[in-house]
Amino acid sequence: MMRAHPAGPRHADLLTEHGHQPAPADLSALDARVWPRGAERRDGVLRVGGLDVRELADTYGTPLFVLDEDDFRSRCRDYRRAFGDEADVYYAGKAFLCTAVCRWVQEEGLSLDVSTGGELAVALAADFPAERIVFHGNNKSTRELERAVRAGVGRVVVDSYEEIDRLALVADRARVRQRVLVRVTVGVEAHTHEFIATAHEDQKFGFSLAGGAAAEAVRRVLDASSLELVGLHSHIGSQIFDTAGFEVAAHRVVGLLGQVRDEHGVELPELDLGGGLGIAYTDADDPLDVKVIADALRTIVERECRALGLPVPRLAVEPGRAIAGPGTVTLYEVGTVKEVATGTAGLSRRYVSVDGGMSDNIRTALYGADYSVSLANRASGAEPVLSRVVGKHCESGDVVVRDAWLPADTASPDLLAVPATGAYCRSMASNYNHVPRPPVVAVRDGRARVVVHGETEDDLLRLDAGVRGTD
Numbered sequence: 001m002m003r004a005h006p007a008g009p010r011h012a013d014l015l016t017e018h019g020h021q022p023a024p025a026d027l028s029a030l031d032a033r034v035w036p037r038g039a040e041r042r043d044g045v046l047r048v049g050g051l052d053v054r055e056l057a058d059t060y061g062t063p064l065f066v067l068d069e070d071d072f073r074s075r076c077r078d079y080r081r082a083f084g085d086e087a088d089v090y091y092a093g094k095a096f097l098c099t100a101v102c103r104w105v106q107e108e109g110l111s112l113d114v115s116t117g118g119e120l121a122v123a124l125a126a127d128f129p130a131e132r133i134v135f136h137g138n139n140k141s142t143r144e145l146e147r148a149v150r151a152g153v154g155r156v157v158v159d160s161y162e163e164i165d166r167l168a169l170v171a172d173r174a175r176v177r178q179r180v181l182v183r184v185t186v187g188v189e190a191h192t193h194e195f196i197a198t199a200h201e202d203q204k205f206g207f208s209l210a211g212g213a214a215a216e217a218v219r220r221v222l223d224a225s226s227l228e229l230v231g232l233h234s235h236i237g238s239q240i241f242d243t244a245g246f247e248v249a250a251h252r253v254v255g256l257l258g259q260v261r262d263e264h265g266v267e268l269p270e271l272d273l274g275g276g277l278g279i280a281y282t283d284a285d286d287p288l289d290v291k292v293i294a295d296a297l298r299t300i301v302e303r304e305c306r307a308l309g310l311p312v313p314r315l316a317v318e319p320g321r322a323i324a325g326p327g328t329v330t331l332y333e334v335g336t337v338k339e340v341a342t343g344t345a346g347l348s349r350r351y352v353s354v355d356g357g358m359s360d361n362i363r364t365a366l367y368g369a370d371y372s373v374s375l376a377n378r379a380s381g382a383e384p385v386l387s388r389v390v391g392k393h394c395e396s397g398d399v400v401v402r403d404a405w406l407p408a409d410t411a412s413p414d415l416l417a418v419p420a421t422g423a424y425c426r427s428m429a430s431n432y433n434h435v436p437r438p439p440v441v442a443v444r445d446g447r448a449r450v451v452v453h454g455e456t457e458d459d460l461l462r463l464d465a466g467v468r469g470t471d
């Protein structure tokens, strides 16, 4: 939505759901909630992990994911400390996974959530201890289940009756008693984008509490001699900023623990409340402190268990975004800059094109996500201009940052940095328009190392069966 500002600036004004946003006094300021803990500016130039982004861009090219290793590790430690030894923290690998990340997760004392055979393969390639892996997914194939059981994964979260039968057979053949959690759909409407809410009714994940499907799943797992039911699982969605949804979920899922005790005489020892904690993408986001969340979850589970006379189960959580998200910035090089008439009251909008886009960050197009962006390679005293940062793909929806203030002199070949791109960006990247996916470089103490190689056009051509030498 655009409207002429009463003062009548030439450019379209920034009107968001938070109201009119004036240009910030200092475009170069780095909001600590949004930028990696190891980000700073020196003489106007952004540095991450002690490295000048101009040098990183020269060495590795752009677009480039720059991952602050200390930021990632410190968030693992924050979770470990907040939940303590009486809980398990599984890093959700779907947010971003590579073998280096698996090692950091292991070294920082976390466990790992994988949701496909591919993620499992990365974990096993990193020698991640299989007993500390939980295996998720609403449509695991028999081969994936066989691989997981053979590898000795600690827990499989079952998601359908049919999967329970197949897993029981797979475990039986492998002569293994596989530990299992039942994923419960608790009927909570999480306050987040509809595509990333997962615990309301009428979606593909889990067994509904309503109608007794979850109770029936419990019965079937208990009946299978090759399966050991250790607990229940609930995940209400992602990018959530309050504890209300978790409290309702905990209340309902503990209710099922009580029902299981009453019907089967079994007190299940584990309760996994999933992931979903939100992070700051812009200064309008105000995420909860992990200690507040940990205390709230513990309190509600203890209270509900006390009310039902149940022993308090061992808690587990599965943060992905909250660990991987804030520590990475994406560096882009600016190309075309265009002033485009908006068609409203003579207003125009500045379109700043960068050399990536929806192939390295689909979140803006897919969820209407908001991001921040900053000029990264130099200081500028030029006036702020409301800009739309767009990619190079053949879609008008190929937007990286919908509304951002950038200095008026932003031009090719400046560098732009988009923070908070560590979760669900590289992991959801594509080769749309035959664009190779960018590398991920981990930075720490003034040193950089590639943790995921960038693709080249040759890599893409190699997959084309019609190209000479590939058949």
Ligand SMILES: Cc1ncc(COP(=O)(O)O)c(C=O)c1O
Binding pocket: 092, 094, 095, 113, 136, 198, 235, 237, 238, 239, 274, 275, 276, 277, 318, 319, 320, 321, 322, 423
């Ligand atoms: C079962 C499960 N656990 C954990 C996560 C991680 O969520 P987030 O990255 O929001 O913490 C997800 C993704 O939403 C999930 O589906």
Ligand SMILES: N[C@@H](CCCC[NH3+])C(=O)O
Binding pocket: 094, 196, 238, 239, 363, 423, 424
């Ligand atoms: N991919 C989503 C979150 C879904 C997480 C997996 N259940 C995002 O980018 O926000």
